[in-house]
Amino acid sequence: MRPVELNESIRRSLAELVGYADELRDLDQALGDGDLGVTISLGANAVIESLTTLADDATPAEIAKTCAKAFANANPSTMAALVAGGLLAGSKTWAGLTEIGTADAGRFIRAAGENIGQRGKTQIGDKTILDAIMPAADALEVASDGTSGLDAAIAGAERAVVETRDLQSRRGRASWMQERSIGLQDPGATAFWRYLESWRAAESVAAKGKELA
Amino acid sequence: MRPVELNESIRRSLAELVGYADELRDLDQALGDGDLGVTISLGANAVIESLTTLADDATPAEIAKTCAKAFANANPSTMAALVAGGLLAGSKTWAGLTEIGTADAGRFIRAAGENIGQRGKTQIGDKTILDAIMPAADALEVASDGTSGLDAAIAGAERAVVETRDLQSRRGRASWMQERSIGLQDPGATAFWRYLESWRAAESVAAKGKELA
Amino acid sequence: MKKIINEPDRFVDEMIEGILLAHPDLVKTPGTDPRVLVRADAPLAGRVGILTGGGSGHLPLFKGYVGMGLCSGVAIGNVFSSPSSQQIFEATKAISGGAGVLYLYGNYGGDVFNFDLAGDLAELEDIPTQTVVGRDDVASQPNERKTDRRGVAGIFFAYKAAGAAAERGDTLEEVAAIAEDVVEHTATMGVGLSPTIFPTTGAKSFDLPEGEMEIGIGIHGEPGIHRGPLETADAIADRLVTALIADLDLTAGDRVAVLVNGLGATPLEELYVLYRRVHQILTGLNISIAKKYVGEYATSLEMAGASISFLKVNDARLALLQAPAKSPFFEEV
Amino acid sequence: MKKIINEPDRFVDEMIEGILLAHPDLVKTPGTDPRVLVRADAPLAGRVGILTGGGSGHLPLFKGYVGMGLCSGVAIGNVFSSPSSQQIFEATKAISGGAGVLYLYGNYGGDVFNFDLAGDLAELEDIPTQTVVGRDDVASQPNERKTDRRGVAGIFFAYKAAGAAAERGDTLEEVAAIAEDVVEHTATMGVGLSPTIFPTTGAKSFDLPEGEMEIGIGIHGEPGIHRGPLETADAIADRLVTALIADLDLTAGDRVAVLVNGLGATPLEELYVLYRRVHQILTGLNISIAKKYVGEYATSLEMAGASISFLKVNDARLALLQAPAKSPFFEEV
Numbered sequence A, B: 001m002r003p004v005e006l007n008e009s010i011r012r013s014l015a016e017l018v019g020y021a022d023e024l025r026d027l028d029q030a031l032g033d034g035d036l037g038v039t040i041s042l043g044a045n046a047v048i049e050s051l052t053t054l055a056d057d058a059t060p061a062e063i064a065k066t067c068a069k070a071f072a073n074a075n076p077s078t079m080a081a082l083v084a085g086g087l088l089a090g091s092k093t094w095a096g097l098t099e100i101g102t103a104d105a106g107r108f109i110r111a112a113g114e115n116i117g118q119r120g121k122t123q124i125g126d127k128t129i130l131d132a133i134m135p136a137a138d139a140l141e142v143a144s145d146g147t148s149g150l151d152a153a154i155a156g157a158e159r160a161v162v163e164t165r166d167l168q169s170r171r172g173r174a175s176w177m178q179e180r181s182i183g184l185q186d187p188g189a190t191a192f193w194r195y196l197e198s199w200r201a202a203e204s205v206a207a208k209g210k211e212l213a
Numbered sequence C, D: 001m002k003k004i005i006n007e008p009d010r011f012v013d014e015m016i017e018g019i020l021l022a023h024p025d026l027v028k029t030p031g032t033d034p035r036v037l038v039r040a041d042a043p044l045a046g047r048v049g050i051l052t053g054g055g056s057g058h059l060p061l062f063k064g065y066v067g068m069g070l071c072s073g074v075a076i077g078n079v080f081s082s083p084s085s086q087q088i089f090e091a092t093k094a095i096s097g098g099a100g101v102l103y104l105y106g107n108y109g110g111d112v113f114n115f116d117l118a119g120d121l122a123e124l125e126d127i128p129t130q131t132v133v134g135r136d137d138v139a140s141q142p143n144e145r146k147t148d149r150r151g152v153a154g155i156f157f158a159y160k161a162a163g164a165a166a167e168r169g170d171t172l173e174e175v176a177a178i179a180e181d182v183v184e185h186t187a188t189m190g191v192g193l194s195p196t197i198f199p200t201t202g203a204k205s206f207d208l209p210e211g212e213m214e215i216g217i218g219i220h221g222e223p224g225i226h227r228g229p230l231e232t233a234d235a236i237a238d239r240l241v242t243a244l245i246a247d248l249d250l251t252a253g254d255r256v257a258v259l260v261n262g263l264g265a266t267p268l269e270e271l272y273v274l275y276r277r278v279h280q281i282l283t284g285l286n287i288s289i290a291k292k293y294v295g296e297y298a299t300s301l302e303m304a305g306a307s308i309s310f311l312k313v314n315d316a317r318l319a320l321l322q323a324p325a326k327s328p329f330f331e332e333v
């Protein structure tokens, strides 16, 4: 994928993601403070806006950094800061690349996840976004092609999201609910899974659009 | 009436007056802050208590001063201070007296009323306690005997109380209601009228008691 | 009732106990009646004493303004009701340093008559007293009847100025004249959004439908001059400031001290939103703000709402506001 | 909603505007972002800067503690939400006087990660930072997990002590160590009686049936440790004080600083009723009260309730509390 395509794909997927804002708000309402819907919609729109004005010759790493900056400041919160930090860490794995493939995406996501884990002092099983990120990174890194890689990443993330329901939250606001957090699905993990789904949906629409054209 | 009789009569009448506390509370609720019921019942009980322990050789003036002090401090308020000040002023008209008659009562009440008028910067027609006090003083001063004097005083006070309904309050908390005060009966004037009625009721019960004995 | 209290009847006494335990260096009870509170260093020989008093439920009014450069003592009543003349008299004796005592309190019948009675008692003991009543609530009476107005938050200015004058050794006549001058140039108007709940009865101080406001409400819930749908902060500020400017006859070039006061439940954030607009209006009219106070200065327990007070200042009044003062609730250095 | 505001979305900015208009001598906005507020005299060359920050709705937290002997600057978020890393970074630059910057704020994920990100940015510009988070709410985690606790009103003690240390010229390491030491010896527990209403959505911060209380509630309405019928002030004080004494392991002969803090709508009168009981309990246990604060120090808009904080003091900590300080909302002379 070349930078211009990457830029467009990110924008399309984020436009799609905004449709999940209410779901994320409700999940965060049950387990936290309910602001995740706002964080995601304001964040997505801010990223779309800054990518729209980004120069065509921006590298993939520059695109990722632009996303980080816009997402961080749109609606500051745990998710905004962790995702922004993750994007910056991921962008380092793209240094020098002018095009990116499926494995590059996997490396990016792994680096982002590791950064989030460090910053958040979190491990898999703590019932956070990390639980969904890592299986997706695994899937993409070993995938034979983009489509199957994405499908596997989505499947892995979804499984992890479902599994968060049985876990007790060990990090962030949700952890204050202690045992009462068990039974509720982690909003951050869900957000990541929905983002992957949004990417797939947006790509298939775009592909159909190209076929028709 | 000798001092000991006076002391007893005051106590009996105040015990009777407490029965009007709810009426006075409701009137003051409509036109003011609703504390007049409490002022009257706490005040009456405080006076009864201090008269009970007063020496038998106390003069009528001393009895009046004792009432003033007890009433002033029981539930401080407009009524407590005005009535206490009035009682002190009245007590001066009893200086040297060892027994008091109907005309003495009239002079006492006039002096009390004048003091209240001065302190309260009030005139008859301002819709205050003064409106009921002055007709009672008039009636007692010219009365041929105690019973008819009291009846006339009560009739005069009652008439004045009824007339307060059509007046606009010009003093105190009620005056803030401006035109909205018209139609409502003045609680302070009512209290004075009810006190005279309480005196009559208590005396007639006492007289019956003596007959039976 | 959402109150952190014990026996409702003990509310006032326990609150005073708490103040005394917290600030023994600043205030004391001179005798056995806990409802009489005076400066820890009272009486100050040769200085005019300033006595205030009134009902409880208005902290920092009245007991919060007892201290250096402010009032010398306070007589404390039950929630929203007057102290007794006896308590006022006790307080008078406790702060009398030989130069007389100024009675300075808000214009409410119960307080007036009890202070007057106490003044008579003080006279018998050769303590000269003078009286100045705060009467700043412009909503309570039109300008022609301004001496009949209720006293609300603006009395703070009179405490500050008279307290500074007493502290520097002015005579009773001088201190009274300063208090009177400040009262004369003070105007306040408030807005109420929700009532106080009386701790003893659970009753509300007034009834206001959800979503409505009452402009000109008194600090005990006394009726105001306009009731209607809740407006924006700017619209409310416009209403209040317009009334105050008219009442004090302020024009370009004048200087004022501004007090934006919270009535209890209204957050400090909202008081700053109000202050912002007040500042904009006054600056726009070329009226300068020589001193400002934003916070809770005279409350009504948990009533939601605010009031705005202006004191028109000249050099003399401003200097008195700037003089040092220290009480449990107010400090100027 | 019973709020004196204009457009809910403009609430925070207008409040900051009000603060800047009211206190231009004390605070300023160094750049173009109104959400960054610093001391009027910032940066102080050669002095450690102290930066705090967090969501709005807690006045005087956080922006009220910017001033001499306290914090040097603050980054301000929306109601109950974190400022952005960019704002924190801007504030860092504005207060950096060459001796490094201490980040001192309450332990909430959003704040932590945004301050951390900002710290990374500061490092790139050669501004050394260190971080100490307030984590005093004993109800939020048991003692074994105390580093995960939420930060509430007790951070005031850390501001005061670290601010005094920075003011006298301590190094970044020293200032951070002092803040850490104070945080380590601070414990707070609160009680909530009614929720905050969010200005933007009109939603409540928590649901509590009429007549109930929640012990251990957080300042954003986070769940506490006990919900039940509203108890007396003394019973509530007993619950809170018992938990604090156990957590700080206080015994006879120890000295503490006490902060009785109102959460917004609770009247000052009630805080003194609480203080009275706290004083009685501590005195009874022969724990002495070296310093006390009663009032609104960290609120939650119009939430009804209160919190009690203890700082176990030694001579060093007490001296730092007693050092002079001056901000729009706090003064120690």
Ligand SMILES: Nc1ncnc2c1ncn2[C@@H]1O[C@H](COP(=O)(O)OP(=O)(O)O)[C@@H](O)[C@H]1O
Pocket: A028, A032, A033, A034, A035, A036, A039, A077, A078, A079, A080, A082, A116, A117, A119, A120, A121, A122, A127, A128, A129, A130, A171, A172, A173, A174, A186, A187, A188, A189, D109, D110
């Ligand atoms: N320490 C942490 N490390 C990693 N992820 C975390 C951590 N704390 C919270 N999260 C994630 O953040 C999500 C909540 O994000 P957000 O709503 O922005 O938090 P908040 O409103 O508390 O700032 C959680 O569902 C969880 O997935």
Ligand SMILES: Nc1ncnc2c1ncn2[C@@H]1O[C@H](COP(=O)(O)OP(=O)(O)O)[C@@H](O)[C@H]1O
Pocket: B028, B032, B033, B034, B035, B036, B039, B077, B078, B079, B080, B082, B116, B117, B119, B120, B121, B122, B127, B128, B129, B130, B171, B172, B173, B174, B186, B187, B188, B189, C109, C110
């Ligand atoms: N200035 C005044 N002069 C004479 N009587 C007055 C005056 N003001 C009020 N009153 C009387 O006092 C009554 C109310 O008494 P009270 O309830 O004690 O007043 P408050 O509660 O306002 O202190 C009124 O009904 C009126 O009769």
Ligand SMILES: [Mg+2]
Pocket: A028, A032, A033, A034, A035, A036, A077
């Ligand atoms: Mg959230």
Ligand SMILES: [Mg+2]
Pocket: B028, B032, B033, B034, B035, B036, B077
């Ligand atoms: Mg009354």
Ligand SMILES: [Mg+2]
Pocket: C264, C265, C266, C296, D262, D264, D265, D266, D267, D268
């Ligand atoms: Mg309050």
Ligand SMILES: [Mg+2]
Pocket: C262, C264, C265, C266, C267, C268, D264, D265, D266, D296
């Ligand atoms: Mg408040």
